[in-house]
Amino acid sequence: MQSLFCQIVKNFCQYFLMKGNRLMPEWAKLYWTDVAQAVETSRIALLPLGAIEEHGPHMNLGSDWYAVESLTARLAEAANLLVLPALPYGQVWSLSRFPGSLSISDQTLVNIIVEIAAGLAQVGIKGLILMSGHLGNMSALKTAARRLLESYDLPTLFLFYPGLEKICKQVSETERSRATIIHADEIETSILLALAPECVDMSRAQREYPHYPEDFDYSPLYWDEVSVSGVFGDPTAANQEKGKIIVEYVLQQTLRIIQAWRERGGF
Template structure:
């Protein structure tokens, strides 16, 4: 169920019977010469809507600008400052609580959002408003990702490329896959950006001249379909698991006597 398609009168039954919502969160940022800036938002929304369709839980609109200042040197990248992002997501989530939602799954497809979504979840839980957790699709099927690709790359690599090929192939510049690989960094572990245990980089461009990592030529729509099906199954299971938990068990434990 997608909230934007419903009327307020129709949603009354949902909020009376259910207490879980799915919130897709992505970014609008460079993904190399071959993928659209909306890659993360597209992926997050696809997973969230699929999980909502499979389970019947409520899916909200997508938050499509996130914490992406580390991609700012590349044309078109959009971002909000981290405190603003956290406050916005928290406010939106408290809005859901006002309608009776007491557990939320943030379907997140952008690594730069992770720590901030965890912080929002902690704030809401500490206030005993609701329980919110962050989910990343590739973390749920890491073994499959490793099986399908030799050099996955943490950003704009073959795993994201394959997913977009499956979800919206018309947005992938297939004629630029080799250029993406050759103009970027195939294996980030070969970069000299960690010195004596210290990370010496802050921005994506410090690691890769064209913004992406991995071997994009290893991506296919068929691989993307396998990724999407496997991760959608894990997300649906997570939602059902969370819904089955007693709210009291999700809240902070009392201080030890």
């Protein structure tokens, strides 16, 4: 595992140095008189999207939000992107009955993204990257990307931890609770320990493997009907080293996708 981690870090650092170690400004910290110059420097904006939802007793409600903020800060530096303030709210219907979870509809999320992007297009942004830290947002992100291409001719990428499934198979030491779920388990907890360790209290970590009904993937179901703790796997096996391996691999794959997208779009 250590050799894999070293190789990933080496590859990522090489890419970073090739880009010239340019620190891109955060959109919210710009003065309006500097926007034109910032957009001229990078025509691509990056919008992080999170969620406010339960993550078991050991991870806080804002885990998806804080993690994606940290991830996109690194991505913006490496790929010369203008990073926007992260949207903390997302579509968390399945977990909405756990106290503290705050869900917005897909349509609301689509409208927010499209209206933000309209302002970006107005000042000369030529491409938008939507990076979600929450899988439940992806349906809305795809719809928003289609609308932006149709209405504003604005090419839009929508991403959720590219390469995650592949790297998880290499670092995971515990069984997944379900092939389609990564939530408050070894993998997600490790990611948070790498990206936002202040969100995690490992002394409270506990394992739970829910019993899923046969129609789980084919019918709406509130997840508190299958999980008592809100944990879907074994977070006690998580550690920061695993998280760093996952994060660096995801960053590499994300950079590869962005490069291909830019080449195809000519920006």
